[in-house]
Amino acid sequence: MLKVSVLVSGGGTNLQAIIDRVADGKITNxxxxxxxSNKKGAYAxxxxxxxxxxxxxxxxxxxxxxxxxxxxxxEELDGAGTDLIVLAGFLAxxxxxxTKHYENRIINIHPSLIPSFCGAGxxxxxxxxEALKKGVKVTGATVHYVNEGIDxxxxxxxxxxxxxxxxxxxxxxxRVMEQAEWILLPQxxxxxxxxxx
Numbered sequence: 001m002l003k004v005s006v007l008v009s010g011g012g013t014n015l016q017a018i019i020d021r022v023a024d025g026k027i028t029n030x031x032x033x034x035x036x037s038n039k040k041g042a043y044a045x046x047x048x049x050x051x052x053x054x055x056x057x058x059x060x061x062x063x064x065x066x067x068x069x070x071x072x073x074x075e076e077l078d079g080a081g082t083d084l085i086v087l088a089g090f091l092a093x094x095x096x097x098x099t100k101h102y103e104n105r106i107i108n109i110h111p112s113l114i115p116s117f118c119g120a121g122x123x124x125x126x127x128x129x130e131a132l133k134k135g136v137k138v139t140g141a142t143v144h145y146v147n148e149g150i151d152x153x154x155x156x157x158x159x160x161x162x163x164x165x166x167x168x169x170x171x172x173x174x175r176v177m178e179q180a181e182w183i184l185l186p187q188x189x190x191x192x193x194x195x196x197x
Contacts, residue, residue, distance in 0.1 A: 002193035005034040005082040007090040012044025013177060014088035014109055014185055019051055021186035029193040034080040036073065038092045054080070060092065070098050077102075084192055087146060088185065091123055096148035106146035107192075109185045111176050113158055114142040118151035128169040128176070137163055139172065141180035143188040156188050156197060 006015050015035065021027040035048035035055040048055035058076070063069040077085060087108040099106060110118055110127075116136070117127045131139045140160040145153035159180040163172060191197045 002030045002189070003033045003081045003083045004030055004086055004189060005036065005077050005080055005084075006032060006044075006048075006086045006088050007092075008035060008037045008042055008044035008088050009039050009091040010042055010044060010089050012042065012047045012088070014181055015044050016047050017182035018086065018088065018186055018189060019047065019053075021190070023051075027186050027190045027193065030189060033082060034076060036076060038090065044089075066095065067097075070095060074098070074101060084189070085146075086185070086189065093150065094146065099146055099148050103147075104145060107143055107156065107185075107188060108146050108151075108153070109181050110142045110144065110151050111139075111173065111181065112142065113138070113140045113160065114144060114151055114155060118142075120150050122151070125169045125173060128172040131163065132167060132169060132172065139163055139176060141176055141184055143184050156191075157184050159184050 006018060008015055022030055022032060032053050035044060035053055037045050037057045038059060040057040040059055045055045045057060058069065058072055060066060060069045085102055085106040112118055112127050112131065117130050138160050140158055142158045143156045147153040161176050161179045
């Protein structure tokens with residue numbers, strides 16, 4: 001049984017997709033053991049609590065420095081017996097020390113087809129704003145391993161989504177979530193849990 005901890009910062013739509021796919025059996029051999037948010041009051045924590053998944057907020061502001069915060073994060077993740085860490089809309093940058101500690105055990109979902117519209121500063125609506133500004137006809141999402149760089153780890157899977165006339169950053173963001181993110185991320189977890197990756 002793969003023990004998964006999910007790190008979140010906001011509403012938790014990708015977390016919900018994971019919870020739902022575990023519940024309906026599309027993700028097998030997997031248990032969500034912990035949800036941690038770096039933001040207090042993130043709705044993702046409520047989503048976890050509704051399913052009786054242990055959840056807590058660890059804000060960097062409550063710690064002396066990033067090292068102290070990451071040490072506490074490691075303590076929580078290791079204490080839960082975490083095999084795989086899933087970054088699902090987690091907007092904090094993790095240090096090289098942290099990513100090395102969990103080498104090949106952290107995955108992330110990014111709302112573009114890497115290497116397009118990724119790296120420092122590319123998160124949330126900005127990714128979709130830039131895609132529309134550039135006039136791309138196809139965008140999508142990418143699941144990748146996390147290393148010490150930003151969006152630079154080995155790609156696991158990608159799914160394309162067509163840009164439509166009249167798209168706004170908000171409509172494009174929603175379509176990328178529905179047609180790519182909520183499909184790719186659960187599939188990657190199931191593949192890892194069943195030794196297909």
